[in-house]
Every structure is written in structure tokens, then in C-alpha cells.
Amino acid sequence: MIRGLCFFLIGVAAIQVAGWVGLPKALYVTKAQPFEYRHKTHAEKSGSAECDGCHTLGADGVFAGLPKTESCAACHTEPQGKSAAEATLVSSYVKTEKETPWLVYARQPANVRFSHAIHTKRAKLACERCHGKHGESDTLRPYQENRISGYSRDIWGRSISRWKRVANEGMKMDDCEGCHKQQGFDTGCLSCHR
């Protein structure tokens, strides 16, 4: 009886370790960004610490997303230093006029529609509310891709349990709904889904 109970508890323990420790390690693969990028340095050199200095909203409210290579080319027609990242930017993207294939931490599935204009202009939410202190970082975080869904780990959140250690952790529908409920804004399915 005791022996059976021991094996039962061993089974419980093993699966708990596999689920809470092994699964995140097995599920996510770390991928490298095309080259190193420093938000902090760019904010200091450009003299603008505001996100919308580079991540602009169009006159019609459409979010431009990541800056195009032509924006980078304004300063980086020639390497601004001897770093490998600088050489990659200039030789692979600026000179060839190709867009940088950044791995986007906040990329959502195609059936999700999100308006930055409504959230930042009308609701007056700070960018950090969802993206954290990304803009103050001196280095890009490792991009961890979910092997099954293909999206960033940031969508689920860093914690596999989804217990939020910080307010901006996670970008799943539950997170949107939680914030909307907190703010008292009810939305229907088609407000965000197409």
C-alpha cells in the first residue's frame, strides 16, 4: 500500500515538474533578431524619448508599425560605428533597400484587429501599458517563439501559469477583456475580430 502510494506520488511529482518546468523549455525556441538594436541609444541620440517619434500614427489613425528601412537610412547610409549590427543594417538592408524582418514580440493572429489610435489617443493609454519598458531597453530581449502556434511568448506572458507579475504581462484575449472590464468598456466580438 505504502509502496503504491509512493509510486503514485512520484508520478504526480514527475508530471508537475514536466508541466511547470519542462513544458516552457520544450515549447519555446529562442530566435535571434536580424541585428542588435538599442532603443535607449536611439532615444538619446534623436533627442526624442517618445515612442511615436518612430512608431507613428498616420493622419487617418492607421498605425505605421515598425519604421521602414528608409527611415533608418536617414542616418545610416554609412555605418555609424564598427559594430556587427551596424554593418548588417547598412549592407543587408539600407543598401539593398529591403525591409528588416524583425521578429515582432506583439504580433497577433490575422483574425485580430487592433487600433493603436483608439487606445493611445482616445483611451489615452501609455504604450508601456501593453509593451512594458521596451523603449528604454539597451538591448533587445530574446525572442522566444512558440513552436506550435508560431507566435511570441509575450502573447501568453512570461509565466506559464499566467499569474501576472507585472500589469503588462500577456497579450491574449483574456488580457484585453480584463483591461476593458477594468476600464468599463464593453466590446463585442467584431470590435476586435474580423
Add this chain to the structure above:
Amino acid sequence: MKPTRRDVLALGGGAVASVFFTPIPWKLLDDASIWTQNWSWIPQPVKGPVEWKESACALCPASCGLRVKMAGGYAVGLSGKDGALCALGYGAHQMNWHPQRLTVVRHNGQPSTWAAAEAAFQKACAEGPVAIVDGRPGRGASQVYRQFAEKTPGALYAVIRTPEEEALRPVAAIAGVPVERLGYDLENTKLVLSLSAPLLEGWGGPQRVQRLWPAMQIIQAEAELSRTGTCAARRVQIKPGSEAMLAMALAHALLDEKLATGPRPAMSLAEAAALAGVELDEVKGLARTLAAQRPSVVISARPEPAVAALNVLLGAVGAEGGIVARNGAPAPAKSMDELPGTLRAALLDSTVPWDRRPAGAQEVFRFAAWRGGDEQGWMLPAPGFLEEATDNPATGARAEALLKPPAGVKTTVAFLGGELPAAQPVESAIVPLTCKLAAWPSAAPNGQDGRTAAWTAAWTPAVLAPLATKLHQESKLMPAGGGRRQA
């Protein structure tokens, strides 16, 4: 210690019992559901820089201006350039992905090839006569069709006339101008007397009348209540098919009241009013309203010479707010309905509606972007929405193709070996039109004179209504007890 079978079962039992307290099933279920959205065969919008381009909608003659949201070379959203779009217009870019999209030549419902279609068409041209039918004349492509018809022996160019154009044919006959040059100047009209014309139901181009109404007053004379009738400022009940009778009665009333000058119809006022089923006082009141509310115009659903003559008496032909002539209109062309019944073949442009084809054509070559209809003859895959240069015949403006058509698609212009001419702005302006009524027209367009039409109008309700009632009463669907369900 050697593990036994019982130990393995206990270990497994512990694992299974506690797996639901780990993220394994829940996280994997969540990821698997997202994974199913990303299967390679599920179409996904292309990711790429978003840009807005301008074009024109080609779904209907209104040619609404479009703002097209493009991502990675694909259209992902549409909005109106100068206002809203219709419900179909907002989703028109999705039509190119319809499962019934035609990308392969089909002959009598079976897949075929462009080479076979071209060979069959050349053979038909050699044997002749062949008709090229244009559903929307005045475009750049229309010029190519005309040129092909001119240089090919036995080939004819024909157009699809709208009911509005057909209704103007009697006016064109009286005024001696091609019907293509005539139009209604409704933007300056104060009052319209509609004789069964569905003015608020898509008549005269989408949204045109809706935009002008209710500032433009509508009086609807009709036999059966229509949506236009319910919205009109006033509705006059007439007998079925008696629109010409009412026009003649109104002409008499205008002349009697000295509100107009000109020839009188042969039929008397009392007789015409009786056949139309309208009281004499109401006819006279209507005539006075038409004269007082000038500029006014009378519009009929069908070509009625009596209505055309009434408009001339009213002074509506050639006057502002009435029926006007313009230059820059498409060159006169034969209507598809006027084509001979001995055609060897007919080539139908993709703008020709599915239910229209020349009567008697032995072989039909129909261009279409989507499958449909009975699929008899040749079905030739045409470019879809925004996949070919879009013409606006009213302005001559042309929007270039924004989207790349799928392989296997060809334009009618390319099939005929032509090349789309450069866009040329149309200088369209209203020109003077003088029109005088020498004598009251006696023949109706269908060959009946007024009395025959009136007789038909009279016997139709007199005979058909009792007949329908009798059929209904004898129907086995009728429950016992004279139509009332027995308790």
C-alpha cells in the same frame, strides 16, 4: 527493488491524476487551436507595408470612387472616396477569392483551353455574322469592340440598353436625336410624375434619385403598390397597363386649361380617364400641378409614345429640369434586342448581365469572372474586381488595375487582339434641344394603338382576377370550409 506492474500503474495513475493541475493540457489545447488557424492551406492576408490607393468601382454604372487599402500588393479593405459604398462594394475585394471564381476556359460545362476558344471564335467569325455585345458602352474597351466589328466582315457591335434609355426612345424619335444623347436633368427637376417607374428602387443609376428625393417631389401613378408608391408625396391608382391612357388624359387636361398648346390625342379626355381608372377631377388637378410645379417631367417605366408627347406638350423636352441632350455621349449603337435572329455567334463582354444573351445566337462566347448561369457555350475567364483598368463612361476617367489577375485570365480586349486606348476625358455638356409635336403619336411601341392597349388593360383585371379566384377556390391546398379552418 524491481518495479512491478502495479508500481507502473500507480506511477501512471499519479501522472494522469495530476496532469490537469499542470499547464500541459490547457496550454497545448490553446496553442493547438491557434495552430489550426495557421495551416498552410488556409488563406491569410499577406503581411507587408500598408498603403492606400485610389480607384473606381466597376460593379455598376455608378462607378463610385474607391480608396483601397493595400497590404503587400493585395487589397485588404475598401472605403468610399467621396462617401459611403453599397454593401456589396465594401466587400467587393473578397469576390476575387470566391470558390466559383472562373480561371479555366469552359465549353458547355467542361474544361477547355484558350486555344480551342480562339479557334472556335475565328471559325464563327469566318462563317458570320457575329455580334460583340457591350454591357457598358462608352468605355475604352468599347472602342476596341467597335473597331473589331468595323474591320471584321459580318461582325456587329451591339449594346445593352437600360430600361431608362429604352423609355427615352419615343422622345428620341420625336426629337430626331440618338437616344444615347438624351437624359433626364433630374438634378434641376421640381416634380416628377412617374408612370409605374420604380424611381426609388434603383432606377436611373444607384442612389441618384434617392439623393434627390424628397427635395424632388414624386407623384407615383401605378396599378400595384410599389415601394416608390409608398414613399411618393402622392400616389394615383390607375388600371394595369393604362399609363398611356393617363398621359393622353393629362394632355387633354393641359390643353383644356390652356396650360399648353399643341395637337390633341384622338381619344377623348373622358374615354382616356375612364380607361385609366382615374376621375376627371383628379386628372385635371394633376395636370394643373404638373404645370404649376415646373420644371416637371413625366417618366414612364416602358417606352410610351404618349408619355413622350405629353412631355413635349409640357415643355419638358429640351428644358432645364426635363429631358435634355448632351454632347460627348457614346456613338449611337444597335441595341442587343435589335440584332438579327440568325447570328452565328455572340461574344458577350463581362459587363453583360447573366440573364441577357442575343436570341437565336448559335454559339455564345461569354466573358465572366465567376461561374454562373447555365454554362451553355463558351465561358471565358475574365479579370475580377480591380484586376483590369476600370472605366467611368460618364467622365472618361480610368483607374488602372491594382491587383494582379490569376493565371488563365484574359480580357475581352486581349481576346479580340486589341489594345486598350489611352484614357481621354469626356467633355460632356448639355446642348440645346428643340422639339415640336406635329401630331399626336398613334402607335404604341408594341404595335398596339391606344384603344387596343386600353382594351387589354380593361379585360386583364376583368378576366384574370375571377379566373385566379376560381383557381384558388378549386385548389387542393385550400382547406375545407371556404378557406377558414374549422374549429
